[in-house]
Amino acid sequence: MSNIIGIVNYGVAGNIHSIKKAIVAAGGSVLVIDKPEQFNDVDKIVLPGVGSFKDAMQELENGCLLDSLSSNKKPILGICLGMQVLSTIGFEYGKTRGLNFIEAEVKPILVDAKIPHMGFNTLEVLESSELLNGIENKEFYFMHSFEVVNYKNVISLTDYNGHKFVSSIQNNNIYGVQFHPEKSRKAGIKLFENFINIGIS
Amino acid sequence: MTVRIIAKLDVKPPYVVKPVHFEGLRKMGLPSQMAKKYYDQGADEVMYIDIVSSLYQRDIIFEEIEKTANELFIPFSVGGAIRSIDDISKLFHIGADKVAINTYAVQKDPTLINKAAEIFGNQAIVINIEAKRIDNHWECYTDCGRVQSGKDVLEWAIEVERRGAGEILIQSVDKDGRNRGFDLELSKKIVDSVDIPVVVASGAGSLKDIKEVIEYAKPSGVAIASLLHYGKVTIGDIKKYLKANNIKVSK
Numbered sequence: 001m002s003n004i005i006g007i008v009n010y011g012v013a014g015n016i017h018s019i020k021k022a023i024v025a026a027g028g029s030v031l032v033i034d035k036p037e038q039f040n041d042v043d044k045i046v047l048p049g050v051g052s053f054k055d056a057m058q059e060l061e062n063g064c065l066l067d068s069l070s071s072n073k074k075p076i077l078g079i080c081l082g083m084q085v086l087s088t089i090g091f092e093y094g095k096t097r098g099l100n101f102i103e104a105e106v107k108p109i110l111v112d113a114k115i116p117h118m119g120f121n122t123l124e125v126l127e128s129s130e131l132l133n134g135i136e137n138k139e140f141y142f143m144h145s146f147e148v149v150n151y152k153n154v155i156s157l158t159d160y161n162g163h164k165f166v167s168s169i170q171n172n173n174i175y176g177v178q179f180h181p182e183k184s185r186k187a188g189i190k191l192f193e194n195f196i197n198i199g200i201s
Numbered sequence: 202m203t204v205r206i207i208a209k210l211d212v213k214p215p216y217v218v219k220p221v222h223f224e225g226l227r228k229m230g231l232p233s234q235m236a237k238k239y240y241d242q243g244a245d246e247v248m249y250i251d252i253v254s255s256l257y258q259r260d261i262i263f264e265e266i267e268k269t270a271n272e273l274f275i276p277f278s279v280g281g282a283i284r285s286i287d288d289i290s291k292l293f294h295i296g297a298d299k300v301a302i303n304t305y306a307v308q309k310d311p312t313l314i315n316k317a318a319e320i321f322g323n324q325a326i327v328i329n330i331e332a333k334r335i336d337n338h339w340e341c342y343t344d345c346g347r348v349q350s351g352k353d354v355l356e357w358a359i360e361v362e363r364r365g366a367g368e369i370l371i372q373s374v375d376k377d378g379r380n381r382g383f384d385l386e387l388s389k390k391i392v393d394s395v396d397i398p399v400v401v402a403s404g405a406g407s408l409k410d411i412k413e414v415i416e417y418a419k420p421s422g423v424a425i426a427s428l429l430h431y432g433k434v435t436i437g438d439i440k441k442y443l444k445a446n447n448i449k450v451s452k
Contacts, residue, residue, distance in 0.1 A: 014293045014321060021296075022274060051322040081322075114398045114421055116324045116367050119205045120245055120451035139203075139451050141245075141276060143298075143324045145367075160202055183276050183298065185240075 003200060006033045006042030008069065011059030012051035012081060015182065019048050019079065022182035026192035036068040044195065045074055049081030053090030053106055053146070056081050057098065070099055075173040077131075077195050080144060083169065083176030087148055101174040104150030104166075113161035116145045120184070121167075123156040129170050130198055131177075132156070135190050140167075140179035148178065173198070203451045204415055205422030206439055207246040208239035208429055209402060210269075212281070213253045214262040219378065219427050229430045232265050237272040239429065242436035245451055247273055248301065248370070248424055250329070251281025255304045256344040261288055263295055270296025280329050280370075284309075289317055293325070301370055303329040304343040307350050307357070311364060318365025323397075326368070328361040330354060332387055333374035339387055346374035354387070355394050362395045369395065370424065373403040378427060380406030388418035400424050408434060408442040415448055 005028045007016055020030050023046070031042050039045070047069075049056050060066040069076075078086045087104040090096045098106070109117060123138040132138065132155065142158070147165040158167035158178070169176045175195065181188030210217045210232050217235050218226040229235065236247045249269055254261060261282050270277050279292050280301025289300050300321075306313050306328065318326045331346055332339040332354040339354035358369055371391050373384040383404040392399045398421035405411050405428045415423060428434055440450045 014325070015298065017270075017294065017296045018274075018298070021271065025274070050325060051320075113202070114396060116398065117202075118324065118368065118398050119421060120203050137452050143276070145324065180276075183274065185274050188274060 002043060003196065004029050004031050004042045005044050005046055005196060006031050006038065007046045007048060008033050008065060010056070010063045010065055012056045013048045014050045015048050015180070018182040019046060022189055023192050023196070026189045026196055028192065028196040033065070034063070036064050039068045039072060043074060044198070045072065045076045047076055047078040047082035047085070049079065049085065051081060053081065053084055053092040053098070054094060054096045056085050057096050075195070075198055076101065076175065078176040079182070080178060080180055083178055084146060084148055086174060086176050087150070092146055102148070102150065102153055102169055102171050102176065104148045104169070106146050107149050109145060109147045109160070109163070109165060111161050111163035116143060117160050118143050121158050121160065123158055123167050125156045127155045127170070129155045131168065131170065131175050131191060131194050133194050135187050137187055139184070140177070140181065140187060141183040142179045144178060148176070203449045204420070204443070205245040205400070206436055206450060207248055207400060207422050207424040208236070208244040208436065209248045209250065209424040209426040210235055211250050211252045211426055212265070214251060215265050217430065218252070219430055233268040233272050235430070236269045239436055240273050240275060243440060244275060244436045246276045246278065246422070248278045248280070250301060252345050254282035256347065261292070263291060266292065266297065267295040278327055280327070285313070286316055286320060289321060293321065299325050299327050299368070301327040301329040303331065306361070307341050307343050307352060308348070311360065314361055314364040314366055318367070323365045323367035326366050327370055328366040328368070329370045329372065330357065331372050331374050332384070334384070334387070342374050346377070355390060358391050358394050362397050366397060368398045368400065370400045370402060376404035379404060380427060382406060382410040383414040385414060385417045388414055388420060392418050392420055398422065402426070408439060411439060412443060412446050412448065415443070
């Protein structure tokens with residue numbers, strides 16, 4: 001069985017280089033997706049993203065990738081902004097409809113502390129998920145000013161100065177992480193390895 | 202939340218150099234090799250600052266930056282001689298996660314900060330401030346403490362935050378390379394003046410100096426250069442010491 005990880009390349013995918021490198025380090029094969037028909041050539045999808053929710057949705061549409069992504073049935077891993085756009089709706093620069101794979105809203109982090117939340121922080125796991133299997137030190141690198149607000153599909157929370165926010169989500173084969181596994185040393189590479197191995201063995 | 206321990210590489214391409222009080226330079230090694238060493242020691246981030254290209258009005262040298270990025274699975278910030286959106290775009294393309302802007306924003310056009318933050322997100326834009334104490338205040342300098350700007354450091358810090366910077370790196374022209382401790386007052390004033398994360402640099406001469414600045418100023422990160430380059434301590438030593446002193450650091 002083939003097992004190719006597609007990384008969606010759109011206007012806000014500035015971190016694609018690092019993600020590709022980390023997936024390769026985790027033993028995966030990568031195809032960068034620039035055109036809608038390429039979704040057929042991959043087995044799983046990674047949705048990166050740095051920038052704003054509104055720009056991300058706009059860029060997916062500009063790249064003609066939105067429809068193929070919305071109707072996709074393959075496993076998806078959204079990273080940072082890529083996780084946020086899996087939600088129903090986002091409130092960054094106005095109200096923008098998201099991909100709606102996860103019933104949630106994206107709002108500014110409500111905390112009395114420095115924003116962006118930037119640095120290594122720990123996951124408090126609520127639900128076991130194959131995505132986090134075998135990762136002993138659950139410290140990951142965060143770099144964000146918005147958070148996903150929801151009450152379902154939460155697999156971990158993270159505490160920032162007394163405020164707990166959703167740091168990873170899963171709805172069937174849709175996964176999202178607020179942190180950057182590609183910037184989180186061995187723990188991040190192990191997470192990619194877990195994603196690569198989902199549905200295999 | 203953990204305090205970030207950041208390895209800072211001051212580069213005169215192609216070598217990491219050790220500036221002594223922002224003047225004389227000593228070659229320390231290649232950026233890619235040193236970055237890998239600090240990554241293996243457990244650094245939370247690596248910063249690569251080209252300290253000469255801006256002054257000599259040279260272009261950014263991308264090759265060694267890309268090589269360095271390829272060694273890392275932690276965030277990588279790059280600064281020095283950044284003058285345009287095109288420069289920034291190229292740096293992200295070869296693996297930088299953040300860019301640190303100084304001279305161009307201070308001397309030429311501060312709206313580069315606004316434009317960059319809008320395009321790349323504020324988390325990706327670091328403003329590097331070189332502060333020199335003059336009487337009762339600090340003034341912004343550029344080009345490794347060589348060029349005076351007339352701008353007040355605290356006012357500039359607030360301005361860059363308003364323009365969309367996501368982080369400030371504060372360096373002290375007076376303390377840099379002297380290994381006699383940080384400018385504690387400056388560090389605290391900056392941290393207290395803005396709502397974005399602040400990384401403090403310049404002056405670490407011992408583990409105690411690092412602990413002191415964290416306890417006094419509560420920065421989001423501490424950038425260490427010569428203390429690491431001379432092999433006096435490792436990132437592991439720093440983290441162990443801070444942990445023993447009840448300061449939270451990543452494992």
